[in-house]
């Protein structure tokens with residue numbers, strides 16, 4: 440009996456280890472696809488009535504306006520993913536339109552990896568985003 444429970448614990452620990460290890464190998468982009476893209480992806484395009492959340496490129500632009508350097512950007516996005524607090528929102532209009540983002544179950548380390556990926560800027564854009572942005576904010580401000 441004793442041996443059995445020890446074995447069970449060891450197997451359990453092994454399974455947890457491998458689960459963590461495989462997550463650790465995922466890139467920020469893969470983690471973004473798994474955890475964020477269903478809401479922040481290109482589906483629905485620029486028609487906000489067909490979307491469930493703002494496109495991730497729009498989130499990036501709002502955050503980079505306030506958190507220009509990588510460290511504070513990553514911290515702010517990971518903080519948001521950890522806890523959605525309307526008082527810290529940079530997108531109050533989006534909360535009014537879509538309601539506040541629901542909580543996700545994701546580790547801090549993975550949230551930071553995703554935030555780094557978003558910061559790098561090579562993220563998906565819905566069709567028509569560039570045009571919409573230039574009309575609203577002028578051609579030269581594309582950061």
Ligand code: HEC
Nearest residue numbers: 474475478491492498519528529530533534537538539540
């Ligand atoms: C179930 C849908 C859903 C998923 C999944 C989701 N989000 Fe969101 N997110 C939203 C909605 C809706 C908003 C707009 C309302 C708001 O700001 O809370 C939003 C807003 C945000 C904002 C801006 C918050 C603010 O108001 O300043 C950030 C940053 C963000 N999401 C990051 C992420 C990241 C990173 C992931 C993946 C780890 C993710 N979201 C996954 C629905 C989602």
